[in-house]
Amino acid sequence: xxxxxxxxxxxxxxxxxxxxxxxxxxxxxxxxxxxxxxxxxxxxxxxxxxxxxxxxxxxxxxxxxxxxxxxxxxxxxxxxxxxxxxxxxxxxxxxxxxxxxxxxxxxxxxxxxxxxxxxxxxxxxxxxxxxxxxxxxxxxxxxxxxxxxxxxxxxxxxxxxxxxxxxxxxxxxxxxxxxxxxxxxxxxxxxxxxxxxxxxxxxxxxxxxxxxxxxxxxxxxxxxxxxxxxxxxxxxxxxxxxxxxxxxxxxxxxxxxxxxxxxxxxxxxxxxxxxxxxxxxxxxxxxxxxxxxxxxxxxxxxxxxxxxxxxxxxxxxxxxxxxxxxxxxxxxxxxxxxxxxxxxxxxxxxxxxxxxxxxxxxxxxxxxxxxxxxxxxxxxxxxxxxxxxxxxxxxxxxxxxxxxxxxxxxxxxxxxxxxxxxxxxxxxxxxxxxxxxxxxxxxxxxxxxxxxxxxxxxxxxxxxxxxxxxxxxxxxxxx
Numbered sequence: 001x002x003x004x005x006x007x008x009x010x011x012x013x014x015x016x017x018x019x020x021x022x023x024x025x026x027x028x029x030x031x032x033x034x035x036x037x038x039x040x041x042x043x044x045x046x047x048x049x050x051x052x053x054x055x056x057x058x059x060x061x062x063x064x065x066x067x068x069x070x071x072x073x074x075x076x077x078x079x080x081x082x083x084x085x086x087x088x089x090x091x092x093x094x095x096x097x098x099x100x101x102x103x104x105x106x107x108x109x110x111x112x113x114x115x116x117x118x119x120x121x122x123x124x125x126x127x128x129x130x131x132x133x134x135x136x137x138x139x140x141x142x143x144x145x146x147x148x149x150x151x152x153x154x155x156x157x158x159x160x161x162x163x164x165x166x167x168x169x170x171x172x173x174x175x176x177x178x179x180x181x182x183x184x185x186x187x188x189x190x191x192x193x194x195x196x197x198x199x200x201x202x203x204x205x206x207x208x209x210x211x212x213x214x215x216x217x218x219x220x221x222x223x224x225x226x227x228x229x230x231x232x233x234x235x236x237x238x239x240x241x242x243x244x245x246x247x248x249x250x251x252x253x254x255x256x257x258x259x260x261x262x263x264x265x266x267x268x269x270x271x272x273x274x275x276x277x278x279x280x281x282x283x284x285x286x287x288x289x290x291x292x293x294x295x296x297x298x299x300x301x302x303x304x305x306x307x308x309x310x311x312x313x314x315x316x317x318x319x320x321x322x323x324x325x326x327x328x329x330x331x332x333x334x335x336x337x338x339x340x341x342x343x344x345x346x347x348x349x350x351x352x353x354x355x356x357x358x359x360x361x362x363x364x365x366x367x368x369x370x371x372x373x374x375x376x377x378x379x380x381x382x383x384x385x386x387x388x389x390x391x392x393x394x395x396x397x398x399x400x401x402x403x404x405x406x407x408x409x410x411x412x413x414x415x416x417x418x419x420x421x422x423x424x425x426x427x428x429x430x431x432x433x434x435x436x437x438x439x440x441x442x443x444x445x446x447x448x449x450x451x452x453x454x455x456x457x458x459x460x461x462x463x464x465x466x467x468x469x470x471x472x473x474x475x476x477x478x479x
Contacts, residue, residue: 057241247407
């Protein structure tokens with residue numbers, strides 16, 4: 001029963017959070033259908049995206065671990081025993097890397113299965129709750145999702161060869177399966193982001209009397225927002241994978257400081273995450289500049305810029321109360337300087353957007369600030385990692401604790417970024433063409449279904465935690 005305590009606690013926490021959100025955000029009366037549909041979609045996306053990140057990032061880590069393991073196995077007295085004999089896995093001098101590679105393979109298989117389940121729930125949620133979107137734009141919106149499905153199938157096939165082909169196919173073929181797995185994972189994320197980018201910057205069609213005309217599918221796929229969003233999201237997935245995996249091994253090292261398995265795992269994952277963190281900073285700046293030009297309402301809400309004009313200040317923190325930003329630290333002309341390099345250049349604020357087309361500035365600004373703050377901490381942690389590793393004190397307890405915190409912050413930053421993307425587009429589901437209220441189903445009584453979905457994700461969370469703990473426990477057992 002003891003081994004079920006953490007899984008049960010996780011499931012109960014997810015259940016309580018879901019019920020609390022229902023009580024706080026779903027009113028009774030005419031607005032219940034829209035609010036329940038939005039909340040169910042949001043909960044499905046929050047859970048699925050957190051798991052789907054590993055489908056993009058983990059294969060790259062697995063390739064790194066596999067290469068390290070093969071080099072270690074080649075240096076062993078009997079190289080074949082490292083892969084074929086369980087007893088050899090207990091030899092950290094040459095086969096501990098093999099133990100890590102197998103651990104990551106099995107952990108990824110569990111995460112991949114969980115992502116497939118949550119992705120199925122999300123697909124049904126989108127189709128059932130937002131018929132207006134697919135009725136009007138299904139011919140366009142479905143294109144990137146078709147390619148995403150093909151990428152997912154390719155990833156599943158490659159995973160099969162990777163998991164069950166080890167020792168049965170040649171090393172080159174096995175490595176090719178791993179490369180195909182990694183490419184498919186990245187492509188899957190890119191195609192989903194292409195769909196989201198099109199919703200933010202729709203193009204490739206013309207509407208005439210509500211009928212699609214002059215459809216250009218390549219412009220739909222490779223819309224204006226696709227590249228900056230895809231780069232930012234793929235890097236976010238890689239960072240979530242790197243920081244979370246490093247955090248898991250750091251947490252284990254706090255309990256077992258001498259574990260060669262967890263030491264190697266943290267070194268590989270942490271180095272991977274630390275190298276990519278400053279790159280993500282550049283990608284985030286590129287995307288922010290794109291949003292400022294192409295999605296002014298989202299940008300103004302994210303920055304809580306309520307008034308247009310030159311010398312636009314940069315607000316750090318603060319909350320919007322009664323139409324005013326309060327408690328923020330404002331850097332005079334900071335926003336104008338960041339965007340244009342000239343304080344006299346004007347920046348469009350929310351007052352330049354019609355009131356009925358403005359997003360809710362409070363939640364968008366808060367999410368943006370959380371994302372930036374988490375990213376800043378991750379950047380500092382990456383720099384500290386380089387310095388500490390250079391000094392040779394990487395496994396000090398405080399450094400391990402910081403890595404554990406950074407694993408949580410990486411997920412929080414990614415989820416906050418998606419909140420900016422989705423809430424910042426409101427009240428549109430397809431910006432400028434279809435409002436969210438027009439796309440939602442007309443069916444009533446969505447609340448019971450929402451509660452069922454919350455229960456399903458609570459149970460899935462508990463099962464996932466239990467499965468991952470079992471995988472780690474098996475890897476830690478003396479062979």
